[in-house]
Amino acid sequence: xxxxxxxxxxxxxxxxxxxxxxxxxxxxxxxxxxxxxxxxxxxxxxxxxxxxxxxxxxxxxxxxxxxxxxxxxxxxxxxxxxxxxxxxxxxxxxxxxxxxxxxxxxxxxxxxxxxxxxxxxxxxxxxxxxxxxxxxxxxxxx
Numbered sequence: 001x002x003x004x005x006x007x008x009x010x011x012x013x014x015x016x017x018x019x020x021x022x023x024x025x026x027x028x029x030x031x032x033x034x035x036x037x038x039x040x041x042x043x044x045x046x047x048x049x050x051x052x053x054x055x056x057x058x059x060x061x062x063x064x065x066x067x068x069x070x071x072x073x074x075x076x077x078x079x080x081x082x083x084x085x086x087x088x089x090x091x092x093x094x095x096x097x098x099x100x101x102x103x104x105x106x107x108x109x110x111x112x113x114x115x116x117x118x119x120x121x122x123x124x125x126x127x128x129x130x131x132x133x134x135x136x137x138x139x140x141x142x
Contacts, residue, residue, distance in 0.1 A: 004048070005048050005049075008045060008048045008049050009048070009049045012045055012049055012137050013134065013137055013138060015041075015045050015048075015049075016041050016042060016045045016129075016133065016134055016137075017041075017134075019037075019040075019041035019044060019045065020037050020038045020041040020042075020129070021037075022037075023036075023037030023038075023040055023041055024037030024038065025037075035125055036125040038125060038126055038129035038130060039124070039125040039126070039128060039129045041129065042058070042128060042129035042132070042133040042134070043055070043058075045133070046058055046133060058128060058132050058133060061128070061132045061136075062127075062128050062132060079112055079115075080108075080109070080112050083108065083112060
């Protein structure tokens with residue numbers, strides 16, 4: 001590992017994207033891919049290049065969201081509204097709902113909240129890696 005660390009420090013972006021594509025598509029022979037490949041690659045490159053200080057900086061960018069309460073409300077309400085509209089449209093066009101999956105009623109809220117923070121589901125895996133690591137690294141030089 002020590003032999004590769006200086007190279008990773010000087011070639012962060014190349015290391016990140018090479019590792020991202022390798023991890024994300026390594027399961028292709030098994031008929032799937034690893035959606036968290038970008039997050040794992042970012043964590044590995046940051047750990048090698050910057051250590052704990054880099055990981056703390058990434059975490060600070062993840063949890064910082066300086067916007068008004070209206071945007072917090074929108075971030076929560078829009079996915080719930082889209083789910084509700086999708087269910088309503090499905091019923092309207094003749095789909096038979098299986099109401100058993102919505103018992104108890106608050107399970108919809110739990111499912112939506114879980115999808116928003118599930119690292120295997122996209123946003124939590126992609127945003128910290130591409131926008132939290134790759135974009136600031138590229139913008140620091142360009």
